Amino acid sequence: MTTSTEDSASAGRPAVRGATPLPTARVLTIAGTDSGGGAGVPADLKAMMALGTHGMCVVTAVTAQNSIGVQGAWPLPVEAIRGQFRSVVDDIGVDAIKTGMLASAEIVGTVAELLDTVPRREDGSRVPVVVDPVAMSKHGDPLLDPEAAASVRSLLVPRSTVITPNLPEAAMLTGLGAGAPPAILAGALLELGAEWVLIKGGHREGDADDLLVSYTGERHLFRAPREDNTHTHGTGCTMGSLIAAGLGQGLTVPEAVGLAKRFMMGAIPAGYALGAGIGPVDPLWHLRGALGEGGWTPGPGLQVAAG
Numbered sequence: 001m002t003t004s005t006e007d008s009a010s011a012g013r014p015a016v017r018g019a020t021p022l023p024t025a026r027v028l029t030i031a032g033t034d035s036g037g038g039a040g041v042p043a044d045l046k047a048m049m050a051l052g053t054h055g056m057c058v059v060t061a062v063t064a065q066n067s068i069g070v071q072g073a074w075p076l077p078v079e080a081i082r083g084q085f086r087s088v089v090d091d092i093g094v095d096a097i098k099t100g101m102l103a104s105a106e107i108v109g110t111v112a113e114l115l116d117t118v119p120r121r122e123d124g125s126r127v128p129v130v131v132d133p134v135a136m137s138k139h140g141d142p143l144l145d146p147e148a149a150a151s152v153r154s155l156l157v158p159r160s161t162v163i164t165p166n167l168p169e170a171a172m173l174t175g176l177g178a179g180a181p182p183a184i185l186a187g188a189l190l191e192l193g194a195e196w197v198l199i200k201g202g203h204r205e206g207d208a209d210d211l212l213v214s215y216t217g218e219r220h221l222f223r224a225p226r227e228d229n230t231h232t233h234g235t236g237c238t239m240g241s242l243i244a245a246g247l248g249q250g251l252t253v254p255e256a257v258g259l260a261k262r263f264m265m266g267a268i269p270a271g272y273a274l275g276a277g278i279g280p281v282d283p284l285w286h287l288r289g290a291l292g293e294g295g296w297t298p299g300p301g302l303q304v305a306a307g
């Protein structure tokens with residue numbers, strides 16, 4: 001989208017100089033909201049924007065949530081989920097999709113059905129789908145009905161390009177203990193039909209290493225030291241959305257995970273205190289320096305000419 005001062009349609013209006021580059025990809029999150037702004041849809045949209053993509057959302061559930069916990073959760077009727085999805089996909093289109101909190105077996109089934117309606121890309125390949133199998137908040141509050149785990153396993157895992165469980169989620173989906181080695185957990189998820197599995201290391205002891213494996217036997221270990229910051233609300237949502245943003249821009253799965261992991265190493269130390277509990281990770285950490293001491297000033301790409 002470029003705005004030209006010569007454009008006759010803009011005659012008489014203030015001229016906007018400098019082209020605003022088109023976002024490089026349209027990325028959709030299908031997830032729950034977090035009224036506290038730290039996880040779920042707000043985190044996803046911030047992360048998608050952080051990598052320069054256009055973020056969009058299909059809200060599955062509304063949560064009353066803050067730094068202390070989840071005080072309430074209201075799944076939306078499936079018609080509302082179908083309606084949002086059709087609005088986005090049928091007009092705007094999508095280059096990558098990420099799923100987060102899906103709340104119930106009925107919603108998981110609806111989302112699986114909707115994913116099958118996404119048009120293929122020009123080269124005939126499927127639009128990549130990142131499945132973050134959100135089951136519980138950092139405070140330990142449930143975000144998925146226990147009986148819905150079976151639907152995630154049978155309907156969503158086989159439709160994923162990459163599934164990104166933390167250790168407890170991997171244990172829930174495989175029936176193995178959270179103490180099982182990441183390679184064993186990943187192998188069991190590949191058997192359920194995932195193309196790629198990323199076992200995240202946020203919940204383990206020691207370093208925050210993440211293991212990525214593919215059904216073809218490719219294996220990558222993304223190593224990172226554990227940051228001594230308790231303000232990690234939204235890390236999983238942010239990571240999944242960054243991966244989707246990378247895939248939407250044409251990166252391979254290992255490239256997108258590598259980019260996301262490097263980006264998280266800036267976002268996690270920048271997590272900040274908010275409320276009395278766990279504050280949010282900061283997907284926009286890289287903009288902070290640019291804001292300057294005196295507050296925001298227009299950058300060179302956005303200059304509004306006088307009159």
Ligand SMILES: Nc1ncnc2c1ncn2[C@@H]1O[C@H](COP(=O)(O)OP(=O)(O)O)[C@@H](O)[C@H]1O
Pocket residue numbers: 165166167200201202203208209210224225226227228229232234235236237239261264268
């Ligand atoms: N304290 C930490 N230091 C460094 N990396 C972390 C930390 N906590 C989480 N991560 C990383 O953040 C990403 C999200 O993981 P995780 O926190 O396990 O997800 P979730 O929010 O789903 O539980 C992973 O790359 C993980 O390794």
Ligand SMILES: Cc1ncc(COP(=O)(O)O)c(N)n1
Pocket residue numbers: 031032033034039040041063065100101134136137138139143232233234235236237
């Ligand atoms: C709506 C919603 N989606 C996902 C999470 C998980 O995020 P976290 O594990 O950081 O609490 C959450 N708390 N709320």
